[in-house]
Amino acid sequence: MELLIWIGAAISLAGIAGLFYCILQATKAKRAGLSDEAMKARLKQVVAMNLAALMVSALGLICVIIGIMLS
Numbered sequence: 001m002e003l004l005i006w007i008g009a010a011i012s013l014a015g016i017a018g019l020f021y022c023i024l025q026a027t028k029a030k031r032a033g034l035s036d037e038a039m040k041a042r043l044k045q046v047v048a049m050n051l052a053a054l055m056v057s058a059l060g061l062i063c064v065i066i067g068i069m070l071s
Contacts, residue, residue, distance in 0.1 A: 001071040008063025015057025022050040
């Protein structure tokens with residue numbers, strides 16, 4: 001079960017990296033000086049990626065918790 005813990009930690013780190021990527025994309029969009037419609041379109045994409053990264057991170061944490069409970 002130790003392997004499940006390490007796999008879950010790696011998945012969680014991938015999700016956290018995705019969250020940082022979303023932060024960078026939102027900051028980049030803000031600094032670009034886009035129009036309102038273009039900003040809304042860009043932020044819709046960032047929100048979708050943000051939710052996906054959050055889900056990946058949560059699944060990794062679930063794997064870690066299951067690995068700890070089964071050890």
